[in-house]
Amino acid sequence: xxxxxxxxxxxxxxxxxxxxxxxxxxxxxxxxxxxxxxxxxxxxxxxxxxxxxxxxxxxxxxxxxxxxxxxxxxx
Amino acid sequence: xxxxxxxxxxxxxxxxxxxxxxxxxxxxxxxxxxxxxxxxxxxxxxxxxxxxxxxxxxxxxxxxxxxxxxxxxxxxxxxxxxxxxxxxxxxxxxxxxxxxxxxxxxxxxxxxxxxxxxxxxxxxxxxxxxxxxxxxxxxxxxxxxxxxxxxxxxxxxxxxxxxxxxxxxxxxxxxxxxxxxxxxxxxxxxxxxxxxxxxxxxxxxxxxxxxxxxxxxxxxxxxxxxxxxxxxxxxxxxxxxxxxxxxxxxxxxxxxxxxxxxxxxxxxxxxxx
Amino acid sequence: xxxxxxxxxxxxxxxxxxxxxxxxxxxxxxxxxxxxxxxxxxxxxxxxxxxxxxxxxxxxxxxxxxxxxxxxxxxxxxxxxxxxxxxxxxxxxxxxxxxxxxxxxxxxxxxxxxxxxxxxxxxxxxxxxxxxxxxxxxxxxxxxxxxxxxxxxxxxxxxxxxxxxxxxxxxxxxxxxxxxxxxxxxxxxxxxxxxxxxxxxxxxxxxxxxxxxxxxxxxxxxxxxxxxxxxxxxxxxxxxxxxxxxxxxxxxxxxxxxxxxxxxxxxxxxxxxxxxxxxxxxxxxxxxxxxxxxxxxxxxxxxxxxxxxxxxxxxxxxxxxxxxxxxxxxxxxxxxxxxxxxxxxxxxxxxxxxxxxxxxxxxxxxxxxxxxx
Numbered sequence: 001x002x003x004x005x006x007x008x009x010x011x012x013x014x015x016x017x018x019x020x021x022x023x024x025x026x027x028x029x030x031x032x033x034x035x036x037x038x039x040x041x042x043x044x045x046x047x048x049x050x051x052x053x054x055x056x057x058x059x060x061x062x063x064x065x066x067x068x069x070x071x072x073x074x075x
Numbered sequence: 076x077x078x079x080x081x082x083x084x085x086x087x088x089x090x091x092x093x094x095x096x097x098x099x100x101x102x103x104x105x106x107x108x109x110x111x112x113x114x115x116x117x118x119x120x121x122x123x124x125x126x127x128x129x130x131x132x133x134x135x136x137x138x139x140x141x142x143x144x145x146x147x148x149x150x151x152x153x154x155x156x157x158x159x160x161x162x163x164x165x166x167x168x169x170x171x172x173x174x175x176x177x178x179x180x181x182x183x184x185x186x187x188x189x190x191x192x193x194x195x196x197x198x199x200x201x202x203x204x205x206x207x208x209x210x211x212x213x214x215x216x217x218x219x220x221x222x223x224x225x226x227x228x229x230x231x232x233x234x235x236x237x238x239x240x241x242x243x244x245x246x247x248x249x250x251x252x253x254x255x256x257x258x259x260x261x262x263x264x265x266x267x268x269x270x271x272x273x274x275x276x277x278x279x280x281x282x283x284x285x286x287x288x289x290x291x292x293x294x295x296x297x298x299x300x301x302x303x304x305x306x307x308x309x310x311x312x313x314x315x316x317x318x319x320x321x322x323x324x325x326x327x328x329x330x331x332x333x334x335x336x337x338x339x340x341x342x343x344x345x346x347x348x
Numbered sequence: 349x350x351x352x353x354x355x356x357x358x359x360x361x362x363x364x365x366x367x368x369x370x371x372x373x374x375x376x377x378x379x380x381x382x383x384x385x386x387x388x389x390x391x392x393x394x395x396x397x398x399x400x401x402x403x404x405x406x407x408x409x410x411x412x413x414x415x416x417x418x419x420x421x422x423x424x425x426x427x428x429x430x431x432x433x434x435x436x437x438x439x440x441x442x443x444x445x446x447x448x449x450x451x452x453x454x455x456x457x458x459x460x461x462x463x464x465x466x467x468x469x470x471x472x473x474x475x476x477x478x479x480x481x482x483x484x485x486x487x488x489x490x491x492x493x494x495x496x497x498x499x500x501x502x503x504x505x506x507x508x509x510x511x512x513x514x515x516x517x518x519x520x521x522x523x524x525x526x527x528x529x530x531x532x533x534x535x536x537x538x539x540x541x542x543x544x545x546x547x548x549x550x551x552x553x554x555x556x557x558x559x560x561x562x563x564x565x566x567x568x569x570x571x572x573x574x575x576x577x578x579x580x581x582x583x584x585x586x587x588x589x590x591x592x593x594x595x596x597x598x599x600x601x602x603x604x605x606x607x608x609x610x611x612x613x614x615x616x617x618x619x620x621x622x623x624x625x626x627x628x629x630x631x632x633x634x635x636x637x638x639x640x641x642x643x644x645x646x647x648x649x650x651x652x653x654x655x656x657x658x659x660x661x662x663x664x665x666x667x668x669x670x671x672x673x674x675x676x677x678x679x680x681x682x683x684x685x686x687x688x689x690x691x692x693x694x695x696x697x698x699x700x701x702x703x704x705x706x707x708x709x710x711x712x713x714x715x716x717x718x719x720x721x
Contacts, residue, residue: 018117061280
């Protein structure tokens with residue numbers, strides 16, 4: 001059976017590091033990076049990309065609309 | 076867009092094979108402008124703006140839409156959603172929207188107001204616009220505090236809640252009681268759909284979007300006033316992290332302001348509640 | 349020649365609004381101007397021309413309805429009387445700040461406070477100096493007859509759209525309540541959506557098509573430099589009004605040694621006072637400003653070079669007199685400026701005016717007119 005696999009792209013300059021997406025992710029994919037962006041925010045990134053199923057919860061809750069979500073079936 | 080932070084994972088698909096246009100499931104709607112929002116990290120305003128922009132796009136009503144921005148944190152809402160906008164005086168958005176809608180009956184007119192704007196200084200305007208059944212949508216952001224002016228008490232501030240003007244907590248002897256204005260609005264026969272939502276979880280956002288879609292459709296169908304309260308956070312005003320604010324809201328705000336539809340009817344009928 | 353009728357000033361305002369293609373009226377009852385909305389409700393113009401009429405919950409709401417509707421580029425108006433105009437001050441400031449055209453009517457009554465329902469001209473300062481917060485001006489038209497109540501509705505809208513600025517008809521309870529013969533204007537159709545987009549589509553909230561940038565109506569600028577630029581542009585607009593749209597009527601001013609300056613109801617009294625004075629052998633003329641802003645400074649400066657004195661006759665404690673003094677001062681003239689007024693809703697009589705003139709200018713009348721040029 002094909003497994004659903006996803007990936008997210010965070011516009012790290014737009015991210016304000018609120019970590020609402022980190023909380024919303026059901027598979028603990030996201031975390032705040034130890035580095036900061038030019039505004040000084042610890043931006044969100046895929047810490048465990050292999051766990052992502054592309055459910056888009058992170059994108060849906062993001063107040064700054066800086067997350068784009070992709071999903072496909074693993075080949 | 077920056078892709079640097081996305082790394083290839085051993086034993087799975089190459090990330091570049093996933094990031095293809097045909098696999099896209101969620102992206103920023105084109106109705107949101109490129110202006111970065113001025114809101115604090117984690118602010119509910121951004122989510123509600125996004126839902127509105129998505130719906131205006133999906134429902135194909137950009138050319139009919141006129142937004143009325145409030146005074147408060149959302150004063151710059153007009154910078155973010157790509158439609159015609161008007162900036163109202165504090166509390167007067169429902170009267171402004173009435174004027175727009177009355178002389179442009181086919182427009183989709185909505186106000187976007189906070190709790191200080193709508194429930195305090197604009198209490199008369201919102202009551203009468205809803206009572207006349209103005210064919211408008213009212214989006215009401217209730218975070219129990221004045222955000223922009225620096226965290227003062229709002230009519231919706233909970234009992235005991237600390238704000239800049241209730242430094243020892245809201246005392247009901249001095250300040251009266253937290254106002255459930257949406258319940259009052261639901262009593263007015265001019266309204267058609269009155270609901271209370273929240274956007275602190277993905278499920279909440281999706282539900283709120285469904286509620287707003289119904290509310291917008293009601294306006295397009297000229298059914299009277301639709302009123303959508305969104306119980307929200309103000310993490311700067313509450314002096315908590317965004318995640319802690321969401322938790323505090325769930326534990327304190329939502330029990331006092333329970334979520335759900337209060338009226339789903341047509342203009343002219345009284346609420347069953 | 350248009351239709352001739354005997355009508356009340358307030359009723360004529362309503363009739364003229366319908367006939368000039370007005371799109372909407374938003375009001376709240378207040379004496380002595382309630383007949384405006386009452387007449388509109390009887391006429392039901394929404395059936396005839398499509399004009400919207402709505403009774404708001406307060407003057408605060410009615411002016412904000414005007415603010416909303418005016419932003420869409422349509423011809424909209426409200427009317428009220430003194431205490432109601434005070435309540436509208438916030439909205440009027442927003443309208444001026446956002447540069448929106450609209451027509452306001454103040455059928456003045458006596459103040460301050462709840463005052464009286466009798467006629468007064470004590471809102472002159474409020475009308476011509478702004479009235480709300482910030483540096484702004486209204487275009488202010490002062491009718492002195494029922495005919496002018498009719499004519500100034502169309503003129504008010506014309507000037508409001510020429511400058512994208514609120515215009516105000518500053519009437520008073522007497523002009524609003526009196527009945528006179530009036531020649532009504534012919535009907536003008538309301539603007540179609542296409543005409544409206546063509547005329548006002550570059551700024552109004554007509555709904556954003558994909559082809560243009562979004563239009564935003566606001567008076568807010570967070571950057572001080574941008575806000576100053578806005579203010580500079582507003583001031584330039586007000587100077588243009590002073591250059592291009594001053595209106596006044598000069599009656600027997602050519603040989604006058606004394607000039608009465610009066611507007612509205614007071615000007616009607618003064619017209620008779622000029623006759624009475626002339627019968628007594630006094631060379632008196634009348635200058636009647638029609639636009640109170642822009643104020644007819646230029647003509648006052650010219651007159652100041654050949655007259656001995658100005659008597660500002662107002663139904664107030666003396667407000668316009670300050671603007672006359674400024675103009676005379678600018679002219680470098682020695683002409684003396686004085687004021688005569690009645691308050692509390694009392695209209696002066698022509699005899700009172702002439703007596704006041706003789707009293708206040710007794711030195712000049714006894715020892716001869718001292719020419720100031």
